[in-house]
Amino acid sequence: MNGFPEGFLWGGATAANQCEGGWDLDGKGVSCAEMCTNGAHKKPKRITRTIEPDALYPTHDGIDFYHHYKEDIAMFAEMGFKCYRFSINWTRIYPTGFEEIPNEKGLQFYENVIDECLKYGIEPLITLSHYEMPFAMCREFNGWADRRAIELFVKYAGTVLRRFKGKVKYWLTFNEINCGMLPMGNFMSLGILHPGTEDILHQVDVPQDRFQGLHHQFVASALTVRMAHEIDPDYKVGCMIAYMLSYPLTCDPGDVELARERNTVNNYYCSDVMVRGSYPYFAPRVWKENGVELNITDEDREILRAGTVDFYSHSYYMSICASCDPEKDKASGNILGGARNPYLKATAWDWQIDPMGLRIMLNEVYGRYGIPIMVVENGLGTQDTVNEDGSIDDGYRIDYLRDHIKAMKEALKDGVEIWGYTPWGCIDLVSNADGEMAKRYGFIYVDKQDDGTGSYARSRKKSFYWYKNVIATNGRDLGEEVNAG
Template sequence: MSILRKDFLWGGATAANQYEGAWDVDGKGASISDHCTNGSHTSPKRVTINFEEGTLYPSREATDFYHHYKEDIALAAEMGFKVFRMSINWTRIFPTGMEDKPLEAGLKFYDNVFDELKKYNIEPLVTISHYEMPYALIEKYNGWEGRECINYFYHYCETIFERYKGKVKYWLTFNEINSGTQAIGSVLSTGTVKGFDGPLYEAPDKPQERYQALHHQFLASARVIKLAHEKYPDYKMGNMCIFATSYPMTCNPEDVLANQEFMRKMNWYCSDVHVRGKYPSYAKKIWDKLGVNIKMEPEDEDILKEGKVDFYTFSYYMSSCISAQADKSGDGNIIGGAPNPYLEASDWGWQIDPTGLRYALNEIYDRYEIPVMVVENGLGARDEISEDGKIHDSYRIDYLKKHIKAMIGAVQDGVDLMGYTPWGWIDVVSASTGEMAKRYGFVYVDKYDDGTGDLSRRKKDSFEWYKKVIASNGDELE
């Protein structure tokens, strides 16, 4: 008998900016991702203010879900998906984010997607904003630093909540919102990069702008959650955070305190606001250390209290070690921290730590005691087509098997785990590097870093393996 709940939501995850393509079809506007070039592990993608002729912008076509959605959803159904995590491209509905009226063609596209999912009894899990902020809002307001963005986001949500009632039940407000606590998040999440032109990892580190932007995202999230709870009682509203499991580098008490500080800033700051409806007690210390002064209006505290999430979701890819000494950041550890000598790493330097997922699940559930869902987890690898025309990705099966075992262990520990959607169930453009070589999917897409490829789909070995996992509700992992 399966340890996981009978209604466990097995599925896979994607994001419009990395998957959808059709970047300017039917009036769609440009998002921040449409301004990002391709890159590689050694040469990261860039943000350009103006589009450069002859430069590849991979999100423009991505892996073209826009024109392949029926084929892709059929593949998901063949695997037995119960849930399909996706996002809506804000600029497909409101090209600049500031229009009064939405684009009907954009709304209709998602109608078609949701109808196709319903045909196979697959539940959509929709991220409302997933690294695709309208670039026009960056140009005018420096992204979420401008409080004006709250009302624009609210109008966007009013539109999609009403349009897709009866079709969508599960919603996430912002993807990996706590990336905004790091400089890299200024490009991907907060949009506080007005006038910036350069490599992703060289984005200016301006904590005042980022934390002010985060405050506005918290308010926007809370307001639309309140709207959903009042007007659409069937909707279940969640948040989405990166969970970056970290350990003290040594048993030196100074390392323990340093790790606690990292965990608070990286893993708890944003979710404490989302779940508890208020800033945590340690927030002021974070602000003071960074020289941040959050501008708040008198009504802000009440807004946060009135918009708490129903369930907690997170991405989990790696763990790291934290030292009180000078930063010992390792190759690939994009959020800081030193490599753990007890762990192996992926081709991109991301440390592989299934036990860290079990630890994370226990910590999250102990803290909040609301249902939890792992909505991103996976192995980026260089998949090769063998002479037999197949992709033998046993390394991916091994990775996912160990992480599913860790989830089952957490459930046995007492965690209320509601579902699992591995990242990039089909190959998509990498968010961190802008490349195709870093593949995650159960389905291989014929698309390459130079922009070539016919976009055809083929199943990897992991496809049939995951199909058996779902059919057995996690009992059959070998």
């Protein structure tokens, strides 16, 4: 196999709260993501309870996709996209989450985006919840920690599933849902905000609330899957997991066991529920060690069994090493911790580059579940330099993506069924981890800077032309040198 399967969904991915802007336009409400100020590398963004007039909130403007979506989608089409993964901002549809009637202007905006994609033959892949929920729900009952969030989410999901029937085929329920297993996922993923929490990386953590909130998301997802199939039997609904690959740092059995435990718990606790329809065998130990006693009803268990997903999707950026030595185990410097792998290079943000890990995890996941997979996030976030002539030579991004595409190609040869590939941040956007623009991922450069200045002008990087050629050849030609002309 030299190329990829016919009909392979090449494309790119973004999230509403990181690119849209227009945070308070046309009836939109405030989401949790919009209560976070800017940060920087090794400087966490800050969570505020009210909008502070002197603080900078990067998501309020994003890259102004709200007003530039036609231009941006035209550029995606120029690259040859077959698929565009984006998310719907819940608060554009139900500003507080509690309304009975949806906001028509919000629905119309997303219908316009979908229609623009379809005009160019681009398949929409829509994430229903990508690290945002109505902040009013966070204030009222601490987000997903409260069971009432289930009904409100299902109401929202049903509204958009019915509205876009016949125009959208592929859906994801919750982005990187397994980040709710980490303390940083309290506010970011679950809308849980305990007194004393000030920054995104050092949150006050109550595991009981966090794991219960995650359970509520599982139930909401399963109800949504079942509802989607009732609305349109052609709908395909997937889970989305942040795959956190761990290797043992050494052949010390303690390192090997620690890596096994992290791989199993971090990567499969959530997907086992969503793909298999029940909690995995190791869940009771996870609950016990976290001091958690979940409220799981018999009805919940039946809902989970009946609402399993149609496909598996995931993000993959890096791998880490596990070490029983606590000093080594926090030496990598990346957001997930872990020991530094001496065989790998790392980005300027300390994310270790490991294309082989993508092949490894694809085989692991397919061997476990046997259902189709989409790689819906993968990319290199780093600084780009604009040359005097306006060009951007991002060969480092091409190298990263080429090597990961090669790994996917090997996984396909192994027999893994992969439906599509949507690299993250196909256009520059606000970084989720630290709320900065300097960490750029895109094939398209956006003139927006960390201090909020910029013209929002779009321009093509070298990787734009390279990826255009990759798509045109269906992955057969991964060459580095592709001329713009």
